[in-house]
Amino acid sequence: MIHSVLSGDFPRSRVLSVALAAIFIALALAPFLFPGTRPLDVAAKVCVFILLVASYDLLLGYTGIVSFAHTMFFGIGGYGIAIALSRMEVGWSAIALGTAAAVLLSLALSFLIGLFSLRVKAIFFAMITLAVASFFAILASQLSNVTGGEDGITFKVPEILRPAWRLLEDPLLGVTVGGRFITYYLVFGTSLALFLALLRVVNSPFGRVLQAIRENDFRAEALGYRTVVYRTIASCLGAVVATLAGVLYSLWLRYTGPNTTLDFGIMIDILLMVVIGGMGTMYGAVIGATIFVVAQNYLQEAMKAFSDAMKGVPLLPDLFHPDRWLLWLGVLFVLSVYYFPHGIVGQLRARLKKASTK
Amino acid sequence: MNLGVRQRADWIPLALTAAVALAALALIGNPSTWVTLTVAGLAMGLLIFIMSSGLTLVFGLMDVMNFAHGLFIAIGAYVAASTIKVFSAAAGADSFLANLGAVLPAMLAAVVVAGLLGLFFERVIIRPVYGQHLKQILITTGGMIVAEQLIHVFWGPDLLPLPRPSTLRGSFLIGDMAIEKYRLIAVVIGLAVFAGMLLLLNRTKIGLLIRAGVENKEMVEAMGYRIRRLFVGVFVAGSALAGLGGALWGMYQESVTVHIGASMMVLIFIVIIIGGLGSVGGCFAGAVLVGLVANYVGYLSPKIALGSNILLMVLILLWRPQGLYPVSRQ
Numbered sequence: 001m002i003h004s005v006l007s008g009d010f011p012r013s014r015v016l017s018v019a020l021a022a023i024f025i026a027l028a029l030a031p032f033l034f035p036g037t038r039p040l041d042v043a044a045k046v047c048v049f050i051l052l053v054a055s056y057d058l059l060l061g062y063t064g065i066v067s068f069a070h071t072m073f074f075g076i077g078g079y080g081i082a083i084a085l086s087r088m089e090v091g092w093s094a095i096a097l098g099t100a101a102a103v104l105l106s107l108a109l110s111f112l113i114g115l116f117s118l119r120v121k122a123i124f125f126a127m128i129t130l131a132v133a134s135f136f137a138i139l140a141s142q143l144s145n146v147t148g149g150e151d152g153i154t155f156k157v158p159e160i161l162r163p164a165w166r167l168l169e170d171p172l173l174g175v176t177v178g179g180r181f182i183t184y185y186l187v188f189g190t191s192l193a194l195f196l197a198l199l200r201v202v203n204s205p206f207g208r209v210l211q212a213i214r215e216n217d218f219r220a221e222a223l224g225y226r227t228v229v230y231r232t233i234a235s236c237l238g239a240v241v242a243t244l245a246g247v248l249y250s251l252w253l254r255y256t257g258p259n260t261t262l263d264f265g266i267m268i269d270i271l272l273m274v275v276i277g278g279m280g281t282m283y284g285a286v287i288g289a290t291i292f293v294v295a296q297n298y299l300q301e302a303m304k305a306f307s308d309a310m311k312g313v314p315l316l317p318d319l320f321h322p323d324r325w326l327l328w329l330g331v332l333f334v335l336s337v338y339y340f341p342h343g344i345v346g347q348l349r350a351r352l353k354k355a356s357t358k
Numbered sequence: 359m360n361l362g363v364r365q366r367a368d369w370i371p372l373a374l375t376a377a378v379a380l381a382a383l384a385l386i387g388n389p390s391t392w393v394t395l396t397v398a399g400l401a402m403g404l405l406i407f408i409m410s411s412g413l414t415l416v417f418g419l420m421d422v423m424n425f426a427h428g429l430f431i432a433i434g435a436y437v438a439a440s441t442i443k444v445f446s447a448a449a450g451a452d453s454f455l456a457n458l459g460a461v462l463p464a465m466l467a468a469v470v471v472a473g474l475l476g477l478f479f480e481r482v483i484i485r486p487v488y489g490q491h492l493k494q495i496l497i498t499t500g501g502m503i504v505a506e507q508l509i510h511v512f513w514g515p516d517l518l519p520l521p522r523p524s525t526l527r528g529s530f531l532i533g534d535m536a537i538e539k540y541r542l543i544a545v546v547i548g549l550a551v552f553a554g555m556l557l558l559l560n561r562t563k564i565g566l567l568i569r570a571g572v573e574n575k576e577m578v579e580a581m582g583y584r585i586r587r588l589f590v591g592v593f594v595a596g597s598a599l600a601g602l603g604g605a606l607w608g609m610y611q612e613s614v615t616v617h618i619g620a621s622m623m624v625l626i627f628i629v630i631i632i633g634g635l636g637s638v639g640g641c642f643a644g645a646v647l648v649g650l651v652a653n654y655v656g657y658l659s660p661k662i663a664l665g666s667n668i669l670l671m672v673l674i675l676l677w678r679p680q681g682l683y684p685v686s687r688q
């Protein structure tokens with residue numbers, strides 16, 4: 001059973017298996033284990049980012065192409081549903097229509113960008129996507145009558161997803177079963193299903209071709225695979241999943257704005273997550289996103305304590321200022337690319353391999 | 359030959375630029391507005407050229423794309439802001455020479471610091487990942503994250519004022535044409551840099567080696583020249599120029615934030631793609647074209663001004679998929 005759910009791609013490391021199981025249980029039972037608004041926000045964000053980072057890993061880790069437009073697709077999803085729900089009658093049909101329109105737009109855009117620039121070098125694609133994504137971000141903040149500009153769009157969700165709505169009169173095991181509870185499980189369930197689908201894709205024959213292209217595109221082409229076609233399909237697939245992640249995230253926040261979806265900082269965050277977790281492993285997305293989002297929310301407090309304790313020492317309090325947490329993740333990122341190209345997951349697996357050859 | 363000089367020069371892109379300017383004159387109708395816009399466009403284009411020329415040469419020579427190039431721009435602007443603060447008495451004076459006494463040290467400091475940082479960056483960040491594009495993109499992006507944060511540590515997270523000295527403000531009035539003084543200065547500096555670069559590339563031994571290296575690296579090495587040392591030199595020079603461009607751009611905007619580099623990067627990428635990766639002449643033509651189009655369209659219909667650069671890039675790539683002046687490579 002587990003074999004078919006995981007598509008035969010097991011964690012292949014005891015520590016990794018335990019960590020993944022722990023993350024799965026924590027997310028699956030989050031409303032019961034961590035009551036309160038903020039922990040549930042963190043858990044929902046972890047779910048969405050696992051999906052987003054996994055879809056990016058399909059491009060970066062499996063196909064070997066660097067895109068800087070992933071947040072653009074994330075944003076298209078968020079804005080699609082936000083515009084639909086704020087303009088139309090609030091309901092499931094608005095959600096469906098917004099999602100469908102967003103997915104189609106993402107497909108068309110990623111197809112065009114792919115056709116236009118995937119024939120040439122990886123660097124060219126990276127530069128073009130950077131330009132297009134920054135253009136899109138400016139566009140979203142300028143077209144304020146459609147997108148709400150810098151303020152973004154706050155919108156209403158269908159009734160059963162609203163915080164005030166109650167499914168059960170009495171709390172279940174001390175947890176109110178209401179709109180937030182249902183929304184969380186909607187986000188969790190969809191993310192899980194799409195993550196498993198991505199795992200299936202990378203372990204399919206199609207996924208093997210992508211990896212062949214990553215390792216040596218010339219040889220893959222010589223074997224008769226049309227690399228442009230495969231790359232473009234991979235980039236479209238990644239874009240669609242990122243769009244769906246954007247839909248989920250904005251459904252959870254009941255808000256979409258430039259800072260939550262389109263910001264270049266989020267692109268950097270995704271890169272950090274995928275590289276630190278482990279490129280080309282899918283499970284790296286789970287580890288990377290969990291570590292990153294938890295660090296984002298809780299590391300700053302630890303750094304503040306440390307920074308306060310170091311008062312009087314020159315420079316150190318500034319280096320450990322709570323706002324400088326990205327500095328340390330950036331250093332970790334650079335070190336990972338040099339020394340652990342397969343990130344945390346790769347390290348854990350390598351340890352296992354070393355132990356078994358002894 | 360890719361520099362648009364001497365043998366079989368390709369004049370079509372330059373003619374295109376002139377045609378764009380003339381078409382804009384017809385559309386705008388008012389010659390004095392047109393002159394103002396053209397000078398503004400040239401100034402913007404030449405500043406972008408100063409910042410991007412190093413990046414395109416580095417790519418042409420060693421196939422290295424530095425996504426952290428914006429960092430040198432930001433450093434140049436920050437160093438200039440700090441230097442001007444030190445020379446604030448001279449910068450505040452009402453004489454052109456005294457002002458120059460503040461601006462020149464600021465530009466010099468920006469160039470030196472950005473160059474030194476480039477030396478360090480090449481050694482620590484880029485050298486280990488020669489020849490691996492994917493890792494280059496990742497590692498230079500990572501380097502930029504760390505460096506931006508370090509700028510926050512040293513200069514603080516807030517916007518830094520970079521006041522332009524008093525005699526560089528305002529504009530010359532010729533008839534009813536208003537030409538901003540600072541833009542004229544930017545044009546002069548930009549043309550000087552371009553002329554210097556052409557002289558270096560076309561009239562010196564080092565320039566010959568660089569041009570040969572762009573076209574066929576192995577052959578130059580086989581002749582006994584160390585292309586890597588040449589590359590370090592070009593990288594440092596490119597970083598220093600980016601620092602100079604950053605200082606000038608910061609003074610143009612009169613304020614500096616850490617995002618100055620990242621926001622310029624998008625324009626720089628568009629320019630070097632339009633010009634043809636690795637080509638200095640193409641970079642110049644592309645930068646001027648981008649600067650002019652941005653200013654004309656911004657005046658004619660501000661709504662599409664945002665997309666004008668992307669649109670320009672798409673049109674040019676449809677016409678010449680390798681850019682205006684493709685680099686022939688073995």
